[in-house]
Amino acid sequence: MPELQNCPNCDKLFVKALRPVCDACAREVEEKFETVYTFIRKRENRRASIEEVHEATEVEIDLIMQFVREGRLHLSQFPNLTYPCEKCGAKIREARLCANCRDEINEGLQAGEKQKAFEDRKRDRERARYQTYSALGDKVRREKP
Structure with missing residues (x-):
């Protein structure tokens, strides 16, 4: 549902529907994309x-990295367009983290899951250890008068 909001770039009021910025800022971003794409297409x-693209086109590095992340610049055609991993700063061509950082995070998650499973098993064993059983005694006989 569209809502009224201030543009994060220029602070103008606009109706936020499809884009997170106003029309003027969106056009400016598209013009910068065309400038970058025209430069690297040669x-x-x-x-x-x-x-080097930043120096030649004067488009902000963050914006060029955004174009790469969004897939607007196909890296198969432009082999040297890399950006830093958000964790360690290594140069990468896709996603937000390098393979080493992704593996490190996955190992941490797996270790946490193993620890949780161990604690669940331990808790279940403790419950089973202290669980009590009760049996029904002999049936009560009704005596007839």
Whole structure:
């Protein structure tokens, strides 16, 4: 559902529906994308790094990285467009984390799951140990008068 909001870039009031910024800022981003794409599309610039693209086009590095993350710039055509891993800073071409950081996080998650499973088993054993059983005594006979 559309809502009224201030643009995070220019602070103008706009109706937020499809984009998180106003129309003017969205057009500005599209113009910057066209500038970047026109630059790196040339054969001699296809091997340019993000820093070189920034220097040549004066488009912000963060915005160029956003274009790469969004898949608007196909990395198969531009092999040197990399950006830093959000955890360790290693140069990557996809996602937000490098393979080493992803593996490290996954190992931590698996270790946490193993610990939780161990604690659940331990708790179940303790419950079983102290569980009491009761048996019904002999049936009560009704005596007839």
